[in-house]
Amino acid sequence: MSVKVGILGATGYTGLELIRLLINHPQMELAFAGSQSSKGKRLKEIFPFLEGFKEGDLILEDYKEIPQDVKLLFLALPHEVSMEIAPQLLERGFKVVDLSGAYRFKNLPDYETFYGFKHTHPEVLQKAVYGLTEVFREEIKNADLVANPGCYPTATLLALYPLLKNPDLIEEETINVVGLSGVSGAGRGLKQHFHFPEMTDNMFAYKVTMHRHTPEMEFVANSLTRKGLKFRFTPAVVPIDRGMLSIVTLKVKKTDLRELYEETYRGEEFVKVVDYPPKSKEVIRTNYCFVYPSYDERTQRAVIVSAIDNLVKGASGQALQNANLMLGLDEGEGLRGLIPSAV
Amino acid sequence: MSVKVGILGATGYTGLELIRLLINHPQMELAFAGSQSSKGKRLKEIFPFLEGFKEGDLILEDYKEIPQDVKLLFLALPHEVSMEIAPQLLERGFKVVDLSGAYRFKNLPDYETFYGFKHTHPEVLQKAVYGLTEVFREEIKNADLVANPGCYPTATLLALYPLLKNPDLIEEETINVVGLSGVSGAGRGLKQHFHFPEMTDNMFAYKVTMHRHTPEMEFVANSLTRKGLKFRFTPAVVPIDRGMLSIVTLKVKKTDLRELYEETYRGEEFVKVVDYPPKSKEVIRTNYCFVYPSYDERTQRAVIVSAIDNLVKGASGQALQNANLMLGLDEGEGLRGLIPSAV
């Protein structure tokens, strides 16, 4: 027997990725696909390659039309739309996994500084659980609203978690992070600098001092450590469709990082501690996070490199992992068939 | 009247790039192309697209056959070969621009630590001038042996130079650098992970704690500042043929970085201070370095991003810029026709 779920914002890249994952999920059924801009169309009019799948025949509908037997909704919506609509959906009894940034951290002023809007539902925000599965698994199981992490925070916090669990090892207030992302992270909307002839053979840093994922990383890191850590985070975009590396540098007490990391992640299905700097291609189209910890004696810095697919573990895959937990299903269901590759 | 020059190691990527630049140079003539592995062949047998250019008809010759009317030699050779051969060439009266790492820094033990060999010509090393043109222009003009900088050090030191000139502004001992490089930086030799089906859509960090360009950056930075700076340098390779970004982070006194940078580089033809994070594609196939300085109030860090073409400003272009100076020619000759683009 399948659980019925729905997606609001089904026509973006994270929406599409959710659809593809749900087609394969043996215990969930995609029963509702919402889109304000394309309502009335069939999904396969937007994504013609879905011809022949029953999900392709779904008619995109207004958000108000969600059938009441749907148990859980994925919100793949703009931040402000999610902020407004999530409380209403919770009210109506749906469980919600929100893929936007609207419910990820509790520090209200940071919404104004980094997102440019005032949070209108601080009371709901207090109840949201941050969906970094490997860190907050137990809370997620009981949550009605999970704020699914951003792609950079997923890669970065998984790279740091064994140290954040052991805050005494951290000897520096400011953590340096350079994140490298595939272009799908910026979404399906067209922009001149992502026009193929300009983006191919190209790379550039952006939002150098002010990226929205900074307060998210800081909030989670400080929840875990109570240390007042700051993140000096510089993102750059590289000419790949999917894939993300986080290169994290911080001063730590000398320790056996490999042992610490392997112990922390022992038994995790989707986080693997590897003994070489991971290649982003190895994890694309999978839900894995590969983490490589190393220590530089010369500068007494830990250098940790992690790799994920920004659309899977960094968005829709982790959202499904969380939904599995919220619905009492096996956490890896629908994600286990995605196998790493070299080519 | 043209000056005759030669290349030893003409069949690699930096050799090829030098040939292409020299075809266009109005005052230099490529009179000798050396290659131990391909001697006896014509250049166009290696590079068939050079058919029709007189340089394509050059016969690759043994290094011993250099005609005495050649004034200057570019060495595009493995480090140890350069180390051995450069002193002999100087002895025979040639000026030398060495593109290898053999003569770039003076600290002997670092050759053993980072390059794995003991330097056999410390006395010649003392006389070598580091060819970062914009910084050591006057010394280069009078040098017989110029050690042409590595690609990462070129991008990183040009990103830092205005601060290195003002060491009082620097408030941290350890400078964090993440360098992103196109694959041509690794040369023409075949490797499994650079096989197209594996490298496309891919990126990964490498030599995370021990890259050879680290002691080079430290030596130059400390020559300029006398401060004992350390570089925490992490390189990563991305799926582009050419292009390099250096993302440099360090704690500095609050200052007007833009003014400092513009003042430092005023009048420089090939270094431009830009007001947006530069795109690597803008400078590929040119000799430009674009530098973007910014300051993050939250963490009191300067974040400087620079962009070059690793094969041009990061290798053969800068080598030609230096050769122009060593031969008393206009520094930009043969390089000025390479114009930035978006596509």
Add this chain to the structure above:
Amino acid sequence: MSVKVGILGATGYTGLELIRLLINHPQMELAFAGSQSSKGKRLKEIFPFLEGFKEGDLILEDYKEIPQDVKLLFLALPHEVSMEIAPQLLERGFKVVDLSGAYRFKNLPDYETFYGFKHTHPEVLQKAVYGLTEVFREEIKNADLVANPGCYPTATLLALYPLLKNPDLIEEETINVVGLSGVSGAGRGLKQHFHFPEMTDNMFAYKVTMHRHTPEMEFVANSLTRKGLKFRFTPAVVPIDRGMLSIVTLKVKKTDLRELYEETYRGEEFVKVVDYPPKSKEVIRTNYCFVYPSYDERTQRAVIVSAIDNLVKGASGQALQNANLMLGLDEGEGLRGLIPSAV
């Protein structure tokens, strides 16, 4: 209960793709991985991203060590090795799916002309069944030796099959085919022109008048039509890892091509007739073939464009589809979870 299968030549790209598919297959178990060059190593030493999968722990073994409870073997070997070893394996009672070209067509002289060797097992060749699943499904079910089609012939023959079934529609002896392939089609072996810096941003035709897949296409087309058709086949390689287009042009009687194609492929799970020129990316990492038929009134030519993933429907996916049939399993098992995408 799982059926045990094995792979000879497990370390190439088609071998790897088979391993990935078998990890997901609910009714097959990879019980043997053979490699002459890497024997004694674990699979995960070659493919470190398989760490954590039990298949990654398989020890690569000599071909002689195949356990007798293995039912079926996939040969991902060089043509001549396959030619010699397949008869021995059949003799020992294994079913065989041969991914090489050794048993694909019956015309002996073409092996000398196009492959450069004399076929040493013409009697076995007579019994081999050509594994173009949608065309020879019934024969495949009862075969002991299936010659799995080449990638270009798969794309091209599926593009042509509705016409080949109706040979009276064909009004020209020579069929024009341009095939565009991703680089993985050339295998895992290193070559200068597939070195990333040279292959990126590049494309070129190759083996313009003499590609090995030509006699294969002709043999199958003429088996179906008895018409003496010739293929003017020009392949070109483009800078993608996976993906293949076949652009087929031939003079035909005016007819309703769309109806003909839809009727021919009605009910096929993996061949879809689409109403736009298919994008290769839509089918990569899936077993689908998308076919677009069109008719040009001006020149009275049919122009049919088909798209596949050269490593899946063009190699390992179709091999698994055939193995499913040979073992009495559901044809789509292990392949159904691979869903098309746009990104």
Add this chain to the structure above:
Amino acid sequence: MSVKVGILGATGYTGLELIRLLINHPQMELAFAGSQSSKGKRLKEIFPFLEGFKEGDLILEDYKEIPQDVKLLFLALPHEVSMEIAPQLLERGFKVVDLSGAYRFKNLPDYETFYGFKHTHPEVLQKAVYGLTEVFREEIKNADLVANPGCYPTATLLALYPLLKNPDLIEEETINVVGLSGVSGAGRGLKQHFHFPEMTDNMFAYKVTMHRHTPEMEFVANSLTRKGLKFRFTPAVVPIDRGMLSIVTLKVKKTDLRELYEETYRGEEFVKVVDYPPKSKEVIRTNYCFVYPSYDERTQRAVIVSAIDNLVKGASGQALQNANLMLGLDEGEGLRGLIPSAV
């Protein structure tokens, strides 16, 4: 002394490429840059990497403001705009190189069929000279209006010209052409399928039976042969920014194609007959066309493959080559410094 020239439509890709070429041209000066959509802005506001070049300081102006001392105008405009404006500019005494399709062929009904508009200036059309430099050089020298060829026609007609000059060799009415193009050929305007995450790793045919360059190829081929040839032309787009291959197949009398091609193109600076299928990357960012003729005995077909950069020889480079001739300058001026490469 420089000749003053101008560009109308300076902010597209062909406009940008012209600007870059003119920066390097020793005898032309870019004195006017027109843009209706961006008038009043400086060029460097559109293309910030032009900062520091005096051309970057040009103010984009209304087409009416062209100074009278400008001798020649490049029109990089939409077809219909060019059609209307070219006659007015000729009237005002400017020489014109039109990069649009508006004046390329004389057969009026084809404008309606393939371009969707009725030609409003048939009398001007009669006087336009088709700017395929190597074929119509003498006419171009004396022309006031040159219709610069499309990219596919340039590559295809140069691949065919030695046969078109010898029409008796051609034994087939219908010539088969598959053209492969980089994405810049589609211009700077944004489209969903050219959004980087969708176009990377992708390729697809388009306008399969009805591409606008078909009547252009046919008109020129039939002007030269008087044979009533038809072109079955299928274009496809591949994931590169620049570069184009034309793969041409036609039945010909057996002949020594190599000799014929070498004789035809002897002495041409920018067309080279090569003895291997040319790589598109070799000619990108150059004005060269590499042509490879071959003959397939089995099918009695000539297969000719040519390679160009669609933005240079296929657009702005050839436009400059033509402008040089129209102004009495050396044909290769400003184009000679663009040297082929492998990387």
